Amino acid sequence: MPMSSPLLITASRDLLALKDEWLKNLEVERRLSDKTSESYERDLRQFFHFMTDYLATPPKISDMKNVRPSDLRAFLASRRRDGAGARTxxxxLSGVRSFLRFLEKRGLANASGARAVRTPKQPKSLxxxxxxxxxxxxxxQDLQMVDEPWIAARNTAVMVLLYGCGLRISEALGLKTNQIGTKTDILLINGKGGKERVVPLLPIANEAIEHYINLCPHQLADGLLFRGARGGKLHAAIIQRDMKRLRSALDLPDTATPHALRHSFATHLLAGGGDLRTIQxxxxxxxxxxxxxxxxxxxxRLLDIYQKAHPRA
Structure with missing residues (x-):
């Protein structure tokens, strides 16, 4: 991940160097995705900007030595005034704590103040x-709202992978042609943080992929499996757009998104007797x-069924 220019962050050079070292350490030890690393870097940059205003001077390593709970609460209050939600x-706060712990291990800070600050209560979102x-x-496939048969087959194959294998849309669109062998019954997925996992590939998913490959007008050998209309990379926004058309035609709620198919995979497995460890x-x-x-x-879901079906409900 490219490191931010010191000109973009108000802090001393030695503190910026430690910030970059911390990010590299996180990527190696915790195998964070680029997106997560960028979020952490942005959060710490905002903390540095806040400290610049708070101290009336760019923060230095010595200013990190004893960051107090009141300092962090003032930072969170400032972010809240700017419109940041509880999750953000x-x-x-998690990023700042992690950075201070990193400094503490090097004898450059005391992270006890950060540990004393309570994490903002997160809203429950099921x-x-x-x-x-x-x-x-x-x-x-017969219900897909696209005219080109090969694109209808492509969208179907993607949707089947999301619902039949529980893949994230980025994982499905990142599949390479050489990952799909002849009638293979498993997929090796490289997920978040570079973590690999094996997922079963249902026969119906194999059939959907094979049908798409047979209809696709573009050369797929040793490249990405799923392609856009002109043969380039298929972007998630295209699948999300086509899903929006489909849910409108099928009179489905706005929550019927590609990612909802992954949720459906997990929920339906659990309802069918799957255990949590396996689903994990x-x-x-x-x-x-x-x-x-x-x-x-x-x-x-069970309570809803009970209330609708039980004569005493």
Missing amino acids: LGRG PKPLAASDALRVTN ELLGHASLSTTQIYTAVDTD
Whole structure:
């Protein structure tokens, strides 16, 4: 990841050098994605800007030595006034804490003040999966809202991978042709943070991919599997746009997005008796707590069924 120019961050050069070292350390130890690293870098840059105003001078290493809880609370209050939500504030505090711990290990700071600040309460946001019948309609090639048969086949193959394998859209669109062998029944996915996982490839997914390959007018050998209309890289925005047309035609809610198919994969597996550990592995979640959110979704579904069906409800 390219490091920010010192001109873009108000801080001393030695502090900027430590910031770059911290980011490299995070990428190696925690295998953060480029997007996450960029978010952390941006959060720390905002903290440096805040400290410049707070101290009336660009912060130096010595200014990090004893950052107080009141300093961090003032930083969070400033970000909140600028419109930052609870998730953004929580991530920003996490980034600053991580940087101070990094400095503490080198004897350059005391991170106890950061540890004493409570993380802003996060809003509860449950995944919104599609009903099984709607997920099957979305993955039906005959219902795709595009004119070109090969593009309809392409969109179907992508949707089947999202719902049938629980892939992130970036993972599906990043697949290479050589990852799809002849009638292979597994996929090796390189997920977030470079973490690899193996997911089963259902026969119907194999059939959808094979049908797309047979119709695709572009040369696919040893390149990306899914292509745009002119043969270049297929971008997620194209699939999201086509999904928007499809959900309008099928009278589905706005929450019916490509990512909702991944949620549907997990929720329907859980409802069918799948265990959380297996679903965690299939989704590529680093923590089981991330996967456990689907238990709340399934509980809501069961309560809804109970209230509609039980004579005493």
